[in-house]
Amino acid sequence: MSKTSEEHSLLVLKNYIGGKSVSCRSYIDSYDPSTGEVYCKVPDSGKEEVDAAVAAAKEAFPEWSARSPEQRAKILHKLADLIEANLEEFAQAESKDQGKTITAARTVDIPRAAYNFRFFSTSMLHHTTDCSPMDHMGCLNYTVRCPVGVAGLISPWNLPLYLLTWKIAPAIAAGNTVVAKPSEMTSVTAWMLCKLIQQAGVPPGVINIVFGSGPRAGDALVSHPEVPLISFTGSTATAQRITERSAPYCKKLSLELGGKNPAIIFADADLDQCIETTVRSSFLNQGEICLCTSRIYVERSIYSEFLERFVAAAKKWKTGVPSDPSSKNGALISKEHLEKVRSYIALAKSEGGIIHCGEGLDQLDLPERNKSGYFMPTTVITGISDSSRVMQEEIFGPVTCISPFDTEDEAVARGNGVRYGLSATVWSKDVGKVHRVAQRLQAGLVWTNCWLVRDLNLPFGGMKNSGVGREGGKDSYHFFTEVKSITIKH
Numbered sequence: 273m274s275k276t277s278e279e280h281s282l283l284v285l286k287n288y289i290g291g292k293s294v295s296c297r298s299y300i301d302s303y304d305p306s307t308g309e310v311y312c313k314v315p316d317s318g319k320e321e322v323d324a325a326v327a328a329a330k331e332a333f334p335e336w337s338a339r340s341p342e343q344r345a346k347i348l349h350k351l352a353d354l355i356e357a358n359l360e361e362f363a364q365a366e367s368k369d370q371g372k373t374i375t376a377a378r379t380v381d382i383p384r385a386a387y388n389f390r391f392f393s394t395s396m397l398h399h400t401t402d403c404s405p406m407d408h409m410g411c412l413n414y415t416v417r418c419p420v421g422v423a424g425l426i427s428p429w430n431l432p433l434y435l436l437t438w439k440i441a442p443a444i445a446a447g448n449t450v451v452a453k454p455s456e457m458t459s460v461t462a463w464m465l466c467k468l469i470q471q472a473g474v475p476p477g478v479i480n481i482v483f484g485s486g487p488r489a490g491d492a493l494v495s496h497p498e499v500p501l502i503s504f505t506g507s508t509a510t511a512q513r514i515t516e517r518s519a520p521y522c523k524k525l526s527l528e529l530g531g532k533n534p535a536i537i538f539a540d541a542d543l544d545q546c547i548e549t550t551v552r553s554s555f556l557n558q559g560e561i562c563l564c565t566s567r568i569y570v571e572r573s574i575y576s577e578f579l580e581r582f583v584a585a586a587k588k589w590k591t592g593v594p595s596d597p598s599s600k601n602g603a604l605i606s607k608e609h610l611e612k613v614r615s616y617i618a619l620a621k622s623e624g625g626i627i628h629c630g631e632g633l634d635q636l637d638l639p640e641r642n643k644s645g646y647f648m649p650t651t652v653i654t655g656i657s658d659s660s661r662v663m664q665e666e667i668f669g670p671v672t673c674i675s676p677f678d679t680e681d682e683a684v685a686r687g688n689g690v691r692y693g694l695s696a697t698v699w700s701k702d703v704g705k706v707h708r709v710a711q712r713l714q715a716g717l718v719w720t721n722c723w724l725v726r727d728l729n730l731p732f733g734g735m736k737n738s739g740v741g742r743e744g745g746k747d748s749y750h751f752f753t754e755v756k757s758i759t760i761k762h
Contacts, residue, residue, distance in 0.1 A: 283312040285459055285483055287321055288466035290328030291476025296321065300456050300485065305371030305603035306594050308644035312369070314459045317484035322451065322492035325480035326499060329422040329449035332477025337419045337447035341396050344445055348393030350472040355386040358468070362433065362461055367594045369460040370432055371603035371646065372557055374595050380557075385433040385461075391728045392441035395745045401755075412760050417753035419447030420524065424499040426490055426514075428506045429455035429605050430560040430668075436462055439503045442748035444478055451480045451499065453490055457605055459483045486510060494518050501752070504528070505562075507666075508692075508737045526741035526751050528733055530666040531562045531694030534687040536677075536709060537578065539571040541699035545721070547578070551585045553697060553723040554672035555650045558591075558601045562738075563695045563717070563724060567663060568674045569683050575676040579654065582674065583628045586650045591670070593642050601670060603646045610646040613669030620653045620662045620673075628652040630670070664690055680709065688714045693735030697723050716742070 286293040296315030304311045315321070336344070355362065362385070363377040372381070403414040425439040436454050443450045454462040462481055469479050482489055490510075494502050495517040504514055505528040518525060535550055553565040570578045594602035604610045617631045627633060630651025638647060650670045656662050663673055677683045687696060696715040698706050706720040716734040719725065726732075731742035741751060 282310065283460065285312065285314050285463040287315050287317060287325070287483055288463075288469070288479070288481040289321070289325045290331075290480065291470065293466070294321070294324070296483075302369070302457060302459065303606065304368055304645075305605055306368070306642050306645040306647075308607065308646065312460060314456050315483040316456075317482045317489040317492075319492040321482050321484070322489060322496060325451040325482045326422055326496055328477035328480055329451050330498060332475055333419075333421060333449045336444070336449055336475060336478050339447070341445070341447075344447065345393040345397060347472055347474055348389045348441060348445055351468060351474070352386045352389040352393070354468040354471055355382065355389070355465075358464075359383070359386075362464060365460045365464060366433060366458075367602065370429065370458045371594060371605055373599045373602045375597060375599070376557055376602075381431055381434045385437040387728075388434070388437040388441045391745075392445040392748065395729070396442070396445040396749060399746065399749050410761055412762065414758055414760075416756050416758060417446075417749070418756060420501045420752060420754055421448060422499050422501075423448045423450045423752060424493045424496070424502045425450055425452040426486075426493065426502070426504045426506065427452065427454050429458040430557065430562070432458035433461040433465065435505050436465075438743070439505075440479060442743070443503070443752050444474075446749060446752040448501075448752055449478045449480075451482060451493060453482050453484065453493055456483060456485050490514075491517060494523075495521075497521055500524060502526070503743070503751070511739070524751070526733075526743055527739045528562070528743065529694075529737060529739040530668075530692055531564070531734065531738055532567065532664065532666050532690045532692040533563060533565050533695045533697070533715070534567045534569060534713075535565045535697040535699065536683045536687055536713075537568065537570045537574075538680075538698075538700035538702070538705065539573045540701045541574075542701065542721070543574070543578065543581065546699045547581050547585050549723050550697070550699075551582065551589055555586070555589050555601060555670045556724075558604050558648070559670040559672075560605065560668055565697060565723070566667060566672050567687075567690075568672055569677045569686055570674060571683075572676040572678055579628070579674055583652050586652050587629050587634070589650045591636055591647055591649050593639060601650065604648055604669060605646070607646055609668070610648060613648060613667055613671060616662050616665075616667045616669075616671060617651060617653070620656055620660070623656060623660055623662070625653045625656040625660075625662065625673075628654065658686055658689055666692065680705065684709060684712045688712075691737040694738035695719070695734075
């Protein structure tokens with residue numbers, strides 16, 4: 273195939289600004305993680321494109337914010353219906369673009385994207401405001417909540433449509449207009465969503481999607497004087513940069529950042545259920561979920577049994593071509609990311625850690641065209657000290673470390689011994705113990721005897737370096753609106 277015809281077969285994305293598809297002057301290559309080949313060109317937007325999108329969002333704001341919550345809800349419902357009607361097409365695209373299995377995209381990512389619109393379309397109708405009479409002063413005080421204006425939304429590459437819609441839905445349901453920037457590595461489903469946005473009757477300018485890199489498009493968005501609010505999901509390092517760039521404008525920030533999440537497994541845990549769930553919580557989506565378990569602390573009396581059974585279960589967690597229904601894990605997002613994850617395994621080895629399965633031990637059986645894909649088998653490590661970078665830093669791959677503990681206090685102290693505090697899991701049949709330990713763990717979400725059970729009404733977010741703010745039913749409503757107190761003298 274000649275270079276030119278190959279160029280023609282590539283998917284070329286366009287920005288979506290003011291209800292129109294807009295070409296860009298330069299483009300970024302996007303790779304199919306399962307083959308390592310370029311398959312898509314993503315706009316390399318910068319200040320000019322972001323300025324145009326903000327102007328369109330600003331223009332659309334008065335009319336959109338003046339609509340009743342019910343009128344806005346109707347459109348969000350329509351969007352949810354359209355995503356569900358195109359579920360298979362979106363699942364195929366998400367799997368190819370991100371490297372995740374088709375099964376994960378079909379059963380988790382795309383249904384959740386539709387549900388985000390459905391959930392926020394209705395939840396926004398049920399929030400009430402406060403009223404406080406001061407009869408002795410002849411006054412009545414009450415609060416109202418107003419949309420903020422143009423919301424800047426930046427979403428990551430691990431759950432592309434799932435996390436993009438988690439931001440867009442509450443923002444527009446509350447009456448804001450948005451400029452969203454998905455990850456340049458996974459932009460295809462966001463681009464496909466633009467067509468549905470039109471079909472659902474979203475007015476031009478209410479949702480604008482600008483594609484590009486963090487340093488160019490992202491930076492232009494977070495430092496834009498007319499974007500008063502930023503919701504970001506991604507790394508702690510990028511969040512520090514966003515905080516600095518947005519500080520001169522005193523923007524409202526919601527930052528959902530990394531995790532180094534512990535599982536604490538007591539001797540009285542139901543091991544069958546615990547092992548099955550903890551393998552999933554360690555390796556789901558190639559370990560590329562901020563809530564994945566990457567440190568497992570096991571009470572010493574059951575440590576050797578747990579380790580043996582966990583490694584056996586991890587070996588059965590098949591890594592393979594994303595389109596194969598028997599694959600549990602697909603490919604990691606990029607060559608650079610695969611190398612980064614592998615470097616942690618090398619570091620663990622150099623520090624005397626034992627690799628029980630996975631990287632360097634287990635060969636993957638891949639078809640010829642996938643040999644250059646970014647695959648890595650599930651990897652289990654023991655013998656690493658808590659102070660090691662392997663135990664302290666977010667690896668974001670199919671890697672977990674297992675270590676024994678002796679007392680409840682020790683388990684809690686070690687669980688809390690990192691700079692992150694996003695989630696944790698606790699396994700025990702002792703009700704008093706799970707309550708006690710859950711209270712003491714520094715994490716925004718604690719699951720006991722389960723993992724990733726999510727009620728979207730409840731707050732989502734982390735402590736310490738895992739973020740600022742919370743999102744979820746009431747929390748998203750509060751974030752995407754400003755409260756105003758009004759006092760009437762009668």
